[in-house]
Amino acid sequence: MAAKHRQQDPTGASTPEQFVELLRHVRADSGLSFWEIQGRAHDRGYDLEPAAVVQALGQPTLPSWQIVVGLLAACHYDSMQIDAWMRIYHELNAAQRQAEPAIEPPPPRRGPAAASRWTYRHGLLIAAAAAVVTLALLVVSRWDTTPVAGPASPSTAPASGTEAPSAKTSPAQQAVAATQPPPTTAPAPSAALRTATATLASGQGVDLDTGQASGDLDIVADSGTSLKAADHGKRLERMSGMPSQQACQSLSTARLDRDITGLAPGQWLCVHTSGGRWARLNITGTGEAITVSYLVWT
Secondary structure, three states: OOOOOOOOOOOHHHOOOHHHHHHHHHHHHEEEHHHHHHHHHHHHHOOOHHHHHHHHHOOOOOOHHHHHHHHHHHOOHHHHHHHHHHHHHHHHHHHHHHOOOOOOOOOOOHHHHHHHHHHHHHHHHHHHHHHHHHHHHHHHHHHHHOOOOOOOOOOOOOOOOOOOOEEEOOOHHHHHHOOOOOOOOOOOOOOOEEEEEEEOOOOOEOOOOOOOOOOOOOOOEEOOOOEEEOOOOOEEEEEEOOOOOHHHHHEEEEEEEOOOOOOOOEEEEEEEEEOEEEEEEEEEOOOOOEEEEEEEEE
16 A cells, blocks of 8 residues: 655745745655655656755745656656646746846936037147147247257168068968858757646647637647647647757657647657747646646747
8 A cells, every 4th residue: 555645735835935845845745865756756757856956945936847846746746736836836936027126227328418518628628738738849949949960860661672561461361261161159049938737637728829728729638648739730749758949849840740649647748839839748647637737938
Protein backbone atom coordinates (compact mmCIF):
# COMPACT_ATOMS: atom_id res chain seq x y z
CA MET A 1 0.00 0.00 0.00
CA ALA A 2 1.48 3.35 -1.02
CA ALA A 3 2.28 5.74 1.79
CA LYS A 4 0.08 8.78 2.03
CA HIS A 5 1.76 12.16 2.07
CA ARG A 6 0.48 15.34 3.61
CA GLN A 7 -0.81 17.73 0.95
CA GLN A 8 -0.33 21.49 1.29
CA ASP A 9 -3.15 23.88 0.34
CA PRO A 10 -1.89 26.72 -1.93
CA THR A 11 -4.99 28.89 -1.41
CA GLY A 12 -3.54 30.10 1.88
CA ALA A 13 -0.72 31.93 0.06
CA SER A 14 -1.42 35.61 -0.55
CA THR A 15 2.20 36.70 -1.21
CA PRO A 16 5.15 35.20 -3.10
CA GLU A 17 6.93 34.66 0.23
CA GLN A 18 4.04 32.58 1.56
CA PHE A 19 3.87 30.61 -1.71
CA VAL A 20 7.58 29.71 -1.47
CA GLU A 21 7.14 28.81 2.21
CA LEU A 22 4.43 26.32 1.22
CA LEU A 23 6.75 24.85 -1.43
CA ARG A 24 9.36 24.30 1.28
CA HIS A 25 6.73 22.38 3.29
CA VAL A 26 5.90 20.36 0.16
CA ARG A 27 9.52 19.28 -0.13
CA ALA A 28 9.83 18.54 3.61
CA ASP A 29 6.55 16.57 3.76
CA SER A 30 7.62 14.40 0.83
CA GLY A 31 10.61 13.03 2.74
CA LEU A 32 12.63 13.16 -0.48
CA SER A 33 16.15 14.50 -0.82
CA PHE A 34 16.89 17.05 -3.53
CA TRP A 35 18.64 14.33 -5.54
CA GLU A 36 15.60 12.05 -5.25
CA ILE A 37 13.39 14.95 -6.37
CA GLN A 38 15.63 15.40 -9.40
CA GLY A 39 15.25 11.71 -10.32
CA ARG A 40 11.46 11.62 -9.87
CA ALA A 41 11.05 14.89 -11.80
CA HIS A 42 13.20 13.53 -14.64
CA ASP A 43 10.95 10.46 -14.88
CA ARG A 44 8.02 12.84 -15.39
CA GLY A 45 9.75 14.96 -18.04
CA TYR A 46 11.17 17.79 -15.90
CA ASP A 47 14.83 18.75 -15.69
CA LEU A 48 15.35 19.98 -12.12
CA GLU A 49 18.89 20.65 -10.92
CA PRO A 50 19.17 20.22 -7.11
CA ALA A 51 21.11 23.50 -6.83
CA ALA A 52 18.39 25.37 -8.74
CA VAL A 53 15.67 23.96 -6.48
CA VAL A 54 17.64 24.85 -3.33
CA GLN A 55 18.14 28.40 -4.60
CA ALA A 56 14.46 28.77 -5.59
CA LEU A 57 13.24 27.61 -2.17
CA GLY A 58 15.61 30.00 -0.41
CA GLN A 59 14.39 33.18 -2.11
CA PRO A 60 11.28 35.26 -1.32
CA THR A 61 10.35 35.63 -4.99
CA LEU A 62 8.34 33.26 -7.18
CA PRO A 63 10.38 30.51 -8.86
CA SER A 64 9.94 29.60 -12.51
CA TRP A 65 6.79 27.66 -13.32
CA GLN A 66 8.92 24.71 -14.48
CA ILE A 67 10.42 24.37 -10.98
CA VAL A 68 6.99 24.64 -9.34
CA VAL A 69 5.33 22.02 -11.57
CA GLY A 70 8.34 19.69 -11.53
CA LEU A 71 8.64 19.86 -7.73
CA LEU A 72 4.94 19.20 -7.18
CA ALA A 73 4.90 16.31 -9.66
CA ALA A 74 7.94 14.74 -7.97
CA CYS A 75 6.38 15.15 -4.51
CA HIS A 76 3.26 13.02 -5.16
CA TYR A 77 0.84 15.79 -6.30
CA ASP A 78 -1.62 14.81 -9.01
CA SER A 79 -2.70 16.85 -12.03
CA MET A 80 -5.75 18.42 -10.38
CA GLN A 81 -3.70 19.56 -7.40
CA ILE A 82 -0.96 20.96 -9.65
CA ASP A 83 -3.60 22.90 -11.57
CA ALA A 84 -4.83 24.49 -8.30
CA TRP A 85 -1.26 25.47 -7.40
CA MET A 86 -0.65 27.02 -10.82
CA ARG A 87 -3.82 29.13 -10.60
CA ILE A 88 -2.49 30.69 -7.38
CA TYR A 89 0.96 31.01 -8.96
CA HIS A 90 -0.31 33.01 -11.96
CA GLU A 91 -2.49 35.23 -9.73
CA LEU A 92 0.51 36.12 -7.55
CA ASN A 93 2.73 36.60 -10.59
CA ALA A 94 0.23 39.03 -12.17
CA ALA A 95 -0.15 40.98 -8.91
CA GLN A 96 3.63 41.17 -8.54
CA ARG A 97 4.04 42.65 -12.01
CA GLN A 98 1.37 45.28 -11.37
CA ALA A 99 3.11 46.27 -8.13
CA GLU A 100 6.49 46.87 -9.79
CA PRO A 101 7.43 50.60 -9.63
CA ALA A 102 7.39 52.55 -12.85
CA ILE A 103 10.73 53.64 -14.27
CA GLU A 104 11.42 57.32 -13.54
CA PRO A 105 11.81 59.46 -16.67
CA PRO A 106 15.23 61.01 -17.33
CA PRO A 107 15.78 64.63 -16.22
CA PRO A 108 14.54 67.21 -18.75
CA ARG A 109 17.07 68.43 -21.25
CA ARG A 110 18.01 72.08 -21.46
CA GLY A 111 15.62 73.93 -23.74
CA PRO A 112 16.64 75.81 -26.91
CA ALA A 113 16.29 79.20 -25.19
CA ALA A 114 18.69 78.26 -22.40
CA ALA A 115 21.12 76.79 -24.92
CA SER A 116 21.01 80.01 -26.96
CA ARG A 117 21.74 82.16 -23.89
CA TRP A 118 24.66 79.93 -22.93
CA THR A 119 26.05 80.06 -26.50
CA TYR A 120 25.71 83.87 -26.58
CA ARG A 121 27.58 84.33 -23.26
CA HIS A 122 30.23 81.86 -24.36
CA GLY A 123 30.74 83.79 -27.60
CA LEU A 124 31.18 87.10 -25.74
CA LEU A 125 33.87 85.60 -23.51
CA ILE A 126 35.78 84.23 -26.51
CA ALA A 127 35.59 87.60 -28.32
CA ALA A 128 36.86 89.47 -25.25
CA ALA A 129 39.79 87.08 -24.82
CA ALA A 130 40.73 87.45 -28.49
CA ALA A 131 40.68 91.26 -28.20
CA VAL A 132 43.05 91.17 -25.19
CA VAL A 133 45.53 88.91 -27.03
CA THR A 134 45.44 91.12 -30.14
CA LEU A 135 46.10 94.29 -28.10
CA ALA A 136 49.06 92.67 -26.36
CA LEU A 137 50.60 91.67 -29.71
CA LEU A 138 50.24 95.23 -31.04
CA VAL A 139 52.03 96.69 -28.03
CA VAL A 140 54.91 94.23 -28.31
CA SER A 141 55.32 94.79 -32.05
CA ARG A 142 55.44 98.61 -31.55
CA TRP A 143 58.30 98.52 -29.01
CA ASP A 144 60.26 95.75 -30.71
CA THR A 145 60.63 96.63 -34.41
CA THR A 146 64.28 95.49 -34.90
CA PRO A 147 64.46 92.40 -37.00
CA VAL A 148 66.37 89.57 -35.38
CA ALA A 149 68.30 87.13 -37.54
CA GLY A 150 67.63 83.57 -36.68
CA PRO A 151 68.65 80.21 -37.98
CA ALA A 152 67.31 79.27 -41.32
CA SER A 153 64.41 76.93 -41.19
CA PRO A 154 65.13 73.57 -42.71
CA SER A 155 63.33 72.86 -45.92
CA THR A 156 60.40 70.55 -45.59
CA ALA A 157 60.31 69.70 -49.31
CA PRO A 158 61.57 66.22 -50.13
CA ALA A 159 64.96 65.95 -51.77
CA SER A 160 65.19 65.23 -55.47
CA GLY A 161 64.91 61.56 -56.24
CA THR A 162 63.30 60.66 -52.92
CA GLU A 163 59.69 59.62 -52.59
CA ALA A 164 57.46 60.76 -49.76
CA PRO A 165 55.86 57.92 -47.76
CA SER A 166 52.46 57.01 -49.09
CA ALA A 167 49.37 56.46 -46.95
CA LYS A 168 47.87 54.14 -49.53
CA THR A 169 47.36 50.51 -48.58
CA SER A 170 49.22 47.79 -50.40
CA PRO A 171 47.45 45.41 -52.79
CA ALA A 172 47.85 42.60 -50.24
CA GLN A 173 46.17 44.68 -47.53
CA GLN A 174 43.38 45.60 -49.93
CA ALA A 175 42.86 41.91 -50.77
CA VAL A 176 42.65 40.97 -47.08
CA ALA A 177 40.18 43.79 -46.41
CA ALA A 178 38.07 42.74 -49.38
CA THR A 179 37.89 39.10 -48.24
CA GLN A 180 36.81 39.88 -44.69
CA PRO A 181 33.05 39.22 -44.31
CA PRO A 182 30.84 41.97 -42.88
CA PRO A 183 29.99 41.57 -39.19
CA THR A 184 26.83 39.61 -38.53
CA THR A 185 24.48 39.81 -35.62
CA ALA A 186 22.68 36.68 -34.46
CA PRO A 187 18.92 37.17 -34.07
CA ALA A 188 17.76 37.34 -30.47
CA PRO A 189 15.41 34.57 -29.37
CA SER A 190 11.77 35.55 -29.13
CA ALA A 191 10.31 36.07 -25.70
CA ALA A 192 7.55 33.95 -24.22
CA LEU A 193 4.07 35.33 -24.84
CA ARG A 194 2.41 33.22 -22.14
CA THR A 195 2.99 30.33 -19.73
CA ALA A 196 0.00 28.62 -18.13
CA THR A 197 -1.56 25.31 -17.12
CA ALA A 198 -4.88 23.93 -18.36
CA THR A 199 -6.92 20.89 -17.30
CA LEU A 200 -9.18 19.69 -20.11
CA ALA A 201 -11.97 17.15 -19.87
CA SER A 202 -13.09 15.38 -23.03
CA GLY A 203 -14.39 17.96 -25.51
CA GLN A 204 -12.79 20.94 -23.77
CA GLY A 205 -10.07 22.99 -25.42
CA VAL A 206 -7.94 26.11 -25.17
CA ASP A 207 -6.85 28.91 -27.50
CA LEU A 208 -3.11 28.99 -26.82
CA ASP A 209 -2.72 32.46 -28.38
CA THR A 210 -5.13 34.04 -25.87
CA GLY A 211 -5.20 31.51 -23.04
CA GLN A 212 -9.00 31.38 -23.26
CA ALA A 213 -11.28 28.34 -23.41
CA SER A 214 -13.18 29.88 -26.33
CA GLY A 215 -12.40 31.44 -29.69
CA ASP A 216 -10.01 29.80 -32.15
CA LEU A 217 -9.24 26.70 -30.09
CA ASP A 218 -5.88 25.14 -30.92
CA ILE A 219 -6.11 21.91 -28.91
CA VAL A 220 -9.09 19.89 -27.69
CA ALA A 221 -9.04 16.90 -25.35
CA ASP A 222 -10.38 13.86 -27.20
CA SER A 223 -10.06 11.81 -24.01
CA GLY A 224 -7.99 11.80 -20.85
CA THR A 225 -4.96 10.60 -22.83
CA SER A 226 -5.34 12.21 -26.27
CA LEU A 227 -5.40 15.65 -27.90
CA LYS A 228 -6.54 16.82 -31.32
CA ALA A 229 -6.50 20.02 -33.35
CA ALA A 230 -9.82 21.82 -32.97
CA ASP A 231 -10.04 22.73 -36.66
CA HIS A 232 -8.91 19.24 -37.79
CA GLY A 233 -5.75 20.84 -39.15
CA LYS A 234 -2.21 19.55 -38.81
CA ARG A 235 -0.95 21.30 -35.68
CA LEU A 236 0.59 18.71 -33.29
CA GLU A 237 3.92 16.91 -33.08
CA ARG A 238 5.10 14.55 -30.32
CA MET A 239 8.72 15.30 -29.25
CA SER A 240 11.26 12.96 -27.64
CA GLY A 241 12.19 15.50 -24.94
CA MET A 242 11.64 19.12 -23.94
CA PRO A 243 11.89 21.00 -27.26
CA SER A 244 13.42 24.43 -27.72
CA GLN A 245 11.81 27.18 -29.78
CA GLN A 246 14.23 26.44 -32.62
CA ALA A 247 13.30 22.73 -32.51
CA CYS A 248 9.60 23.50 -32.88
CA GLN A 249 10.17 26.08 -35.62
CA SER A 250 12.26 23.60 -37.62
CA LEU A 251 9.26 21.26 -37.99
CA SER A 252 7.46 21.09 -41.33
CA THR A 253 3.87 22.23 -40.82
CA ALA A 254 2.78 19.94 -43.66
CA ARG A 255 3.92 16.88 -41.67
CA LEU A 256 2.29 17.72 -38.34
CA ASP A 257 -0.42 15.46 -36.89
CA ARG A 258 -4.13 16.18 -36.48
CA ASP A 259 -4.40 14.17 -33.26
CA ILE A 260 -2.09 12.36 -30.84
CA THR A 261 -3.21 9.46 -28.63
CA GLY A 262 -1.65 7.48 -25.81
CA LEU A 263 -0.28 10.53 -24.02
CA ALA A 264 1.33 10.11 -20.59
CA PRO A 265 2.70 12.51 -17.95
CA GLY A 266 6.15 13.80 -18.83
CA GLN A 267 5.67 13.78 -22.60
CA TRP A 268 6.21 16.91 -24.74
CA LEU A 269 4.47 18.30 -27.80
CA CYS A 270 5.05 21.15 -30.24
CA VAL A 271 1.90 22.94 -31.42
CA HIS A 272 1.50 25.36 -34.33
CA THR A 273 -1.25 27.72 -33.17
CA SER A 274 -4.04 29.26 -35.23
CA GLY A 275 -2.28 32.61 -34.78
CA GLY A 276 0.86 31.34 -36.50
CA ARG A 277 2.88 31.01 -33.28
CA TRP A 278 4.69 27.99 -31.87
CA ALA A 279 3.91 26.56 -28.45
CA ARG A 280 5.47 23.87 -26.25
CA LEU A 281 3.18 21.56 -24.25
CA ASN A 282 4.13 19.32 -21.34
CA ILE A 283 1.67 16.62 -20.29
CA THR A 284 1.51 16.77 -16.48
CA GLY A 285 -1.53 14.58 -15.85
CA THR A 286 -3.87 12.11 -17.57
CA GLY A 287 -6.95 10.13 -16.58
CA GLU A 288 -10.46 11.52 -16.40
CA ALA A 289 -8.98 14.78 -17.72
CA ILE A 290 -5.68 15.73 -19.32
CA THR A 291 -3.53 18.48 -17.77
CA VAL A 292 -0.96 20.40 -19.80
CA SER A 293 1.52 23.12 -18.94
CA TYR A 294 2.24 25.22 -22.00
CA LEU A 295 4.52 28.01 -23.17
CA VAL A 296 3.70 30.15 -26.23
CA TRP A 297 6.47 32.04 -28.00
CA THR A 298 5.86 35.42 -29.60
